[in-house]
Amino acid sequence: MKGLIFSIEEFAVHDGDGLRTAVFFKGCPLRCRWCHNPEGLLPKPQRIRNHNGCVQCGRCAGACPTSDDCTACGHCAAYCPMGLIRIAGEYWEAADLALRVKRSFPAGVKGGVTLSGGEVFMQPQFLLELLECLKPLHRAIETSAYCAQDVFAQALEKLEFVFMDVKIMDDERHCHYTGVSNQRILANLETLKSSGVPFTIRVPVIAGVNDSLENIRQLGDRLRGCATLRTVELLPYNTMAGAKYPLLDWNYEETFEPPEPSRLNQLADALSQMDIPAKYRRQA
Amino acid sequence: MNDQIRKHLQWIEERQHRKLRRNLMPDEWQRICDEIRDPSKPMAERVTRRLELFLEMEQPVWMEHTHIQGLRTIIEFPDIYAPGEMDEIKTRHFVHEKGKVTNIACDYGTVLTEGLEGRRARLHAGLEQEDEAAKAFAAYTDRTLDAVEQFADRYAQLYEAHGDMARAQALSRAIRYGAQTMEEAMQCFRMIHFSFWAADNYHNTVGRFDQYMYPFYQKDIASGLLDEESALSLIEDFFLSFNVDSDLYYSLQWGDNGQSLMLGGCKRDGSSAVNELTTLAMKASLAIRQIDPKLNLRVDKNTPLALYELGTQLTRMGMGFPQYANDDVVIPGLLRWGYDIEDARDYTVAACWEYIVPNVSMDIVNIDAMPMAEVAHGVISECLPYASTFEDLLQEISCRLHNRALKMVQKHACLYMEPSPMASILMRGFLEAKRDISEGGKYNNYGVHGTGFSCAVDQLAAVRRFVFEEGSVSREELLEALGANFEGHEQLRHRLRTEAPKIGRDEEARMLGNRLLKMFAEALDGLHNERGGCYRAGTGSAMYYLWHSRELPATADGRDAGQPLPANFSPALFITRTGPLSVLRGFALSALPLAVNGGPMTLELHDTVFKAEDSVEKVARLVQSFMLQGGHQLQLNAVNREKMKKAQEHPEEYGDLIVRVWGWSGHFVELDKAYQDQIIARTEFGI
Structure with a gap:
């Protein structure tokens, strides 16, 4: 079956061990207000228009066959003299995509594939089929785990590693900032813990949203003593988060801030005190 | 890096050495031209006389913080061709570039070991029985040997004048009869390489440094004269010597001076040639961060990841090297063209990336x-x-x-x-x-x-x-x-x-x-x-x-x-x-x-790649993967496109931005705009 992919990135250096190819699924059920991959949100192809370097020649508008609503037909891209327009979102057969990834992957070299998004579980059947096709590569996913428990469990059987986001422990605040409840997420975390699949928890840390000691300790309580947990990565809010919104002609008006470095330190220490390996990444 | 090297590096970076240079006076220029551009004299005579004059007129100058003396002070020296003469030659001949011997890898191992008198002995052996042409060749060669020895003697006198009797004597002896220590070998190399440039040859490569220098290193380590740390300092000092004159040596673009150096690979018998100098040379280059000498690294299917990782440290610095060469592809390729197996295994790199056999080849x-x-x-x-x-x-x-x-x-x-x-x-x-x-x-x-x-x-x-x-x-x-x-x-x-x-x-x-x-x-x-x-x-x-x-x-x-x-x-x-x-x-x-x-396959990696914690390992694996798949040559750049664009607008602020252009690294702001645009347009991969 076909799935919608918005990017294939070879040599993704932040997404797992060794050489990694990251495949980004398009479409996400969450609406995290700090999302820095807005082109991954909608489950349909979209036009991406880079305004930097635009010479306002108007040829794209002249070439457009649908005068009002953009259907992402991509007709305009050919007419941009500066090459600033492209379509994000391409439909791939699972077998073709797996072949594309595997063929470029050098034999005998440490590494594998990491499926990311968007949200991979927005396309569950495609995900399962793709994972099957990707054997014998080392397979990882990066997920919010906001999905049905049985699908999550089925996917775990086909995975060698999981990166799971846990954003906010308090359900009300989770709803407020991401648009969805964290009940399913936390339930799936339990499934993950008992699955035997090694995993890393990623926490985007946003000042005043989820950088309290209480939030991190609640997370720690759930993770304490879990042998398959490799580490908790604290990722400070990306101040470049708004960079890609203009490409979609969207506005980004949030004014989030990353936490102070000392706060990140405190959070990492709090986890360490619970015997949970933690690290934090500075902004690139 | 020790204090002395740091001071010398700073002195070079402040371009202090350039203040010691001069242009020839018009009357000097004319006098030289009169002597060496006389079409009635044989070319070999004119070439020889030119080198004699150049080395005589070079005024040895003292650099305070280095043990590898030798600084070119004459900015430009006339060539041997009268106006129009080269055009006339071209009507009768095919002339490649400037018609000179270039892009060769010299037998530094033998030259440094036996000294110039050792070379002279070979020249004179059996000369009596030879014909007039041979005797004429010998006469020019004798004069060339004399000129280089006398040039080195004048540097020896400079050591003496600065109270360093030991180095003064060592240099005069070593240039004639061979170096005893690694420092002597490097000092002699400097005198010889300097003279080679002065002889108007160009793209004068450095060759398999870790091979021909290794016997001197081993001896010094065994005798206790050097330990690993002092050897590293010495190599740093030696490498800095390639950067004092490098802006005067160019062919088409600044930086394209051909001071390429090869490391690693296998010996003439096929066994691994990787030794302590292989890694020390990379560490020295990592410490001084200068564009010369340009490092190349030979690898094969058995090369450990650690060596690639050391190379990646250099790539991360944005040096544009090392450039990797795959023995498993290059050696069979050279054999196919009829190179003897020992010579093929001994291959090194020309000025940019062409593979050459040292000592004997005039490809x-x-x-x-x-x-x-x-x-x-x-x-x-x-x-x-x-x-x-x-x-x-x-x-x-x-x-x-x-x-x-x-x-x-x-x-x-x-x-x-x-x-x-x-x-x-x-x-x-x-x-x-x-x-x-x-x-x-x-x-x-x-x-x-x-x-x-x-x-x-x-x-x-x-x-x-x-x-x-x-x-x-x-x-x-x-x-x-x-x-x-x-x-x-x-x-x-x-x-x-x-x-x-x-x-x-x-x-x-x-x-x-x-x-x-x-x-x-x-x-x-x-x-x-x-x-x-x-x-x-x-x-x-x-x-x-x-x-x-x-x-x-x-x-x-x-x-x-x-x-x-x-x-x-x-x-x-x-x-x-x-x-x-x-x-x-x-x-x-x-x-x-x-x-x-x-x-080379040229791959641009955005420098943000290197901000990931295990980026060195990952990039090293990437390079290794190319070689294991049968790639022949790879050159990686760590680049930042935004930075380059800014550098185009404000070249004054980006004097130290180093990029690789085709086979060499150069300062970005000093390149022609067409080349700058090309580099900016090259495919680059970020995260």
């Missing part, structure tokens, strides 16, 4: 270029209307490559090369034979670049897919679009650029690339030059990629008329939806052993 590795993109364009525009199958087009390509190769060989007849007693001293066997190296060496092969390779492949791949397989584009429409430079055919151009198969992304283009590379190599196979040498196909482009692109009309890969071609062995500039793994796989072709004249 001309960059004598010409095959314009692959132009050949493909010619065949498509002329033969597409009546070709019945795609195979017909490929056969026509093959014919045209053969025809062009034959014409090339005719063009190279009657070669003129200026004599070089200096180079003859530094190479092996010429003193014994009493013969100048300019007359030819053990190997006299000519290398031919293949420019616009990926453009050629992509043109053909697009035609095969769209015209012959899908029929989605008619022959008439394609040819009309090419003729109109895509005016009114924007949709087709877009399809050609984005949907057509591209080498570095699509498997079918890769297979086609393999065939095309094989055709190019086969077009040269069996051809011989007048010196009995063969022709070597390569994957480099040098400056040809800019020259060849300017005249080239719109091409079937979607490239506009005049738009640049990618440099060397790299994917199309406008390729999208690919990544480093696909690019490396696309260019690790099984036909590469047929075409190892040299020319």
